[in-house]
Amino acid sequence: MSEPKPDTCPAIRLRGIAFDWKGKHGFALDIPQLEITIGEKVFLSGESGSGKSTLLSLICGIVTPDAGQLEVNGTDLTTLSARQKDRLRADQIGLIFQQFNLLPYASPLENILLPLSFSAKRSQRVSAPQQEALRLCQALGLSEAQVSKAATSDLSTGQQQRVAVARALIGGPSVVIADEPTSALDAASQSAFVDLLIEQVEAANATLLMVSHDTRLAQHFDRSISMAELVQRGDIT
Numbered sequence: 329m330s331e332p333k334p335d336t337c338p339a340i341r342l343r344g345i346a347f348d349w350k351g352k353h354g355f356a357l358d359i360p361q362l363e364i365t366i367g368e369k370v371f372l373s374g375e376s377g378s379g380k381s382t383l384l385s386l387i388c389g390i391v392t393p394d395a396g397q398l399e400v401n402g403t404d405l406t407t408l409s410a411r412q413k414d415r416l417r418a419d420q421i422g423l424i425f426q427q428f429n430l431l432p433y434a435s436p437l438e439n440i441l442l443p444l445s446f447s448a449k450r451s452q453r454v455s456a457p458q459q460e461a462l463r464l465c466q467a468l469g470l471s472e473a474q475v476s477k478a479a480t481s482d483l484s485t486g487q488q489q490r491v492a493v494a495r496a497l498i499g500g501p502s503v504v505i506a507d508e509p510t511s512a513l514d515a516a517s518q519s520a521f522v523d524l525l526i527e528q529v530e531a532a533n534a535t536l537l538m539v540s541h542d543t544r545l546a547q548h549f550d551r552s553i554s555m556a557e558l559v560q561r562g563d564i565t
């Protein structure tokens with residue numbers, strides 16, 4: 329179930345998605361269609377509160393649509409149990425959060441290796457985990473001394489962001505989802521960080537969907553879409 333299908337199906341495919349956060353003033357999201365092909369790097373923008381994070385949560389299987397189809401590598405998440413969705417997410421999706429969600433008192437290396445303990449599939453793809461973590465860190469501009477620090481909270485914001493990327497990429501997930509990963513960085517570092525992220529996503533042959541408010545970053549991507557476009561007329565690939 330949780331192995332990517334080897335054919336030409338899109339990495340992400342949504343059809344007729346309807347979702348609302350239940351409650352008195354529940355926010356509703358309707359997305360006629362969205363298709364992201366394997367290896368594509370897509371930039372997603374939208375006003376605050378337009379539903380970007382909600383859409384990412386749907387794609388990751390964290391929340392379930394009320395209607396429609398939502399496929400990741402050809403598997404329709406709406407047909408899976410909660411446990412199967414957790415497995416698919418652990419095996420196939422690398423996540424980078426706005427606030428990094430790193431364990432502050434664990435070392436950077438321990439943080440990076442964490443996804444391997446949640447996914448046998450990702451673990452199997454890495455024969456020497458420590459070396460692979462160091463290789464990723466080196467590619468992302470983190471020195472061995474920085475990665476070897478006792479606590480991740482001892483690193484700078486930019487360094488922690490790189491740790492978060494290495495954690496998302498380890499074990500070769502086929503899809504990388506990044507929610508405002510540059511918001512804690514200064515303007516000068518943002519562009520360089522996105523270049524680095526894209527370079528590593530390409531090296532891993534992964535698909536990238538990144539959310540940001542900063543539309544200047546869109547130029548680094550294969551395609552840029554906005555929530556307004558998605559919701560009003562659907563996404564045409």
Ligand SMILES: Nc1ncnc2c1ncn2[C@@H]1O[C@H](COP(=O)(O)OP(=O)(O)OP(=O)(O)O)[C@@H](O)[C@H]1O
Nearest residue numbers: 349350351355374375376377378379380381382383
């Ligand atoms: N867990 C939740 N429960 C109820 N409502 C929620 C929840 N998460 C988000 N919402 C609501 O859904 C709407 C869209 O929020 P979402 O975080 O998806 O937007 P966003 O475009 O990512 O915003 P921002 O750019 O400010 O992060 C908001 O009205 C928000 O209050």
